[in-house]
Amino acid sequence: MNELTAWERLEIIRHKNRPTVRDYIPLIFDVFVEMHGDRYYGDDNAIMGGIATLSGMPVTVLAQVKGRNFNENRKANFAMPHPEGYRKALRLAKQAEKFKRPVICFIDTPGAFCGIEAEERGQGEAIAKNLFEFMQLRTPIISAVLGEGGSGGALALGVCDELAMLENALYSVISPRGFASILWKDASREKEASQIMRITAEDLLKLEVAEKIIPESVGGAHTNPQFVAENITEYLLDATQRIGTKDIDLMLSNRYNKFRKIGEYQE
Amino acid sequence: MLEDLFKIVKTRLNDDDVKVDNKVDIEIPEGLLFKCPRCSYVLFVEEFDKYNRVCPECNYHSRLTAKERLDITIDKGSFIEYDKNMTSKNPIDFPGYDKKIASLMKDTGLNDAIITGECTIRGYRTVIAIMDSRFMMASMGSVVGEKITRAFEQATEKGLPVVIFAASGGARMQEGIVSLMQMAKTSGAVAKHSEAGLLYIPVLTDPTTGGVTASFASLGDIILAEPKVLIGFAGRRVIEGTIREKLPDDFQTAEFMLENGFIDSIIERKKMRRALASLLKLHLAPNERVVKR
Numbered sequence: 001m002n003e004l005t006a007w008e009r010l011e012i013i014r015h016k017n018r019p020t021v022r023d024y025i026p027l028i029f030d031v032f033v034e035m036h037g038d039r040y041y042g043d044d045n046a047i048m049g050g051i052a053t054l055s056g057m058p059v060t061v062l063a064q065v066k067g068r069n070f071n072e073n074r075k076a077n078f079a080m081p082h083p084e085g086y087r088k089a090l091r092l093a094k095q096a097e098k099f100k101r102p103v104i105c106f107i108d109t110p111g112a113f114c115g116i117e118a119e120e121r122g123q124g125e126a127i128a129k130n131l132f133e134f135m136q137l138r139t140p141i142i143s144a145v146l147g148e149g150g151s152g153g154a155l156a157l158g159v160c161d162e163l164a165m166l167e168n169a170l171y172s173v174i175s176p177r178g179f180a181s182i183l184w185k186d187a188s189r190e191k192e193a194s195q196i197m198r199i200t201a202e203d204l205l206k207l208e209v210a211e212k213i214i215p216e217s218v219g220g221a222h223t224n225p226q227f228v229a230e231n232i233t234e235y236l237l238d239a240t241q242r243i244g245t246k247d248i249d250l251m252l253s254n255r256y257n258k259f260r261k262i263g264e265y266q267e
Numbered sequence: 268m269l270e271d272l273f274k275i276v277k278t279r280l281n282d283d284d285v286k287v288d289n290k291v292d293i294e295i296p297e298g299l300l301f302k303c304p305r306c307s308y309v310l311f312v313e314e315f316d317k318y319n320r321v322c323p324e325c326n327y328h329s330r331l332t333a334k335e336r337l338d339i340t341i342d343k344g345s346f347i348e349y350d351k352n353m354t355s356k357n358p359i360d361f362p363g364y365d366k367k368i369a370s371l372m373k374d375t376g377l378n379d380a381i382i383t384g385e386c387t388i389r390g391y392r393t394v395i396a397i398m399d400s401r402f403m404m405a406s407m408g409s410v411v412g413e414k415i416t417r418a419f420e421q422a423t424e425k426g427l428p429v430v431i432f433a434a435s436g437g438a439r440m441q442e443g444i445v446s447l448m449q450m451a452k453t454s455g456a457v458a459k460h461s462e463a464g465l466l467y468i469p470v471l472t473d474p475t476t477g478g479v480t481a482s483f484a485s486l487g488d489i490i491l492a493e494p495k496v497l498i499g500f501a502g503r504r505v506i507e508g509t510i511r512e513k514l515p516d517d518f519q520t521a522e523f524m525l526e527n528g529f530i531d532s533i534i535e536r537k538k539m540r541r542a543l544a545s546l547l548k549l550h551l552a553p554n555e556r557v558v559k560r
Contacts, residue, residue, distance in 0.1 A: 116514070116518070119518070120523075124480030124499070152450060155450060156481075172444055199444065262449070263409035265356055265410050
């Protein structure tokens with residue numbers, strides 16, 4: 001599978017049967033209890049959150065929700081969160097900190113929603129606040145990109161101790177289409193953009209943005225979701241164990257440095 | 268329906284009583300005349316400069332270079348610049364990026380879209396960062412991210428406040444995912460500074476958008492903005508594309524942000540230096556406060 005191009009991977013993650021977080025949750029966790037609402041404005045179906053057990057260990061799960069059909073997608077706003085979604089995620093992350101359980105974030109979004117109400121309710125502030133608070137959250141945070149990691153809307157669940165990518169998942173500053181449209185004024189050069197943007201799991205490992213690639217089944221996760229779920233589970237057990245046994249201040253300083261070191265400049 | 272949504276903002280904007288005389292719909296030769304993007308008023312650039320680049324008709328506060336901003340904000344001769352020689356690399360080998368950077372460095376005399384350093388404002392010491400929209404719309408790549416992070420780290424170490432004049436089109440696309448990560452990096456540096464009990468004041472200027480709005484620019488203890496400037500997360504055209512409707516002119520202005528509760532105050536350019544000085548004074552460390560009895 002390693003020789004697949006970013007464009008081929010994009011086609012795999014756009015496959016109509018690509019498993020979503022709703023498919024994975026029952027395969028990974030023993031129980032999952034969903035929690036709702038940001039306590040300020042409302043409940044956003046584009047981000048779900050709740051408490052689950054991973055091999056008996058309580059964890060908080062935060063996830064962007066792709067629908068498996070049109071109705072589910074409409075309900076979840078095609079996984080494009082509003083500010084209240086990010087605020088719900090923050091509320092549950094703080095709750096996880098209080099009760100000393102790790103936070104597991106599943107990223108799968110084209111980006112934060114772009115609309116009038118999102119602006120009125122402070123989309124920028126909601127994302128910024130999550131980056132700020134997650135950086136200091138005194139409990140382990142492990143994020144995994146399941147399919148599409150789109151921009152700041154993905155990063156709002158992406159400040160973590162370790163970032164894992166499913167083998168075909170992509171993570172980028174903007175969609176290849178948006179990239180082509182902004183930099184070349186030609187959205188039709190989407191495929192070309194995808195090839196030069198360095199957005200595959202391997203690219204991100206090299207750029208030290210991601211720490212782990214989780215293997216998918218041959219042809220993509222839709223061919224064997226059970227297999228992929230087992231791989232995710234195995235990774236999560238390992239990561240929560242590895243990170244959770246560290247001294248908290250050391251963990252936080254490692255988390256800061258994980259992002260601190262990214263950037264290429266000369267002086 | 269949209270009209271209703273923006274009624275309050277509109278009323279506020281209309282207070283300025285814009286004249287119709289100078290509103291023209293013509294192509295403006297560059298460098299000679301300035302046409303206000305908010306009210307379309309036209310005047311000579313020379314005259315406009317005398318108003319500190321504020322539209323005399325509608326009070327729109329247009330863009331300044333980082334150098335101009337520094338000169339009208341800080342005490343003369345007090346600036347000690349940080350990381351002056353830092354320049355960008357090309358992390359994803361984007362075609363033409365190096366050339367573009369080189370040509371902008373030549374045109375603007377800047378090494379990237381931001382200057383950072385230490386200064387005093389009416390005698391109050393602070394770390395300051397000023398973004399310059401002439402440099403790739405002050406988008407945030409590795410250099411902007413690193414310089415802001417270092418500015419906060421210096422301030423944390425020295426126990427100083429931070430003032431940032433933000434302006435940005437958002438993350439710098441040409442640096443791919445590396446630019447996105449600068450959002451997390453700068454926000455982390457803000458968090459450490461904040462944890463140390465130190466003051467941070469972002470001043471939002473034209474335009475503050477995208478990944479900068481969604482990171483350090485929204486994380487101040489006190490957030491100020493200049494009148495009428497553009498502040499938002501998503502681009503206007505993107506939103507219009509989503510909702511398939513034209514947005515009103517006053518959408519995503521400083522006034523809109525104030526109305527919706529995301530900034531503390533709108534301050535005119537001519538009053539900014541004084542306002543910053545008073546805020547810095549109010550946040551002096553307990554042992555530096557002068558209390559009259």
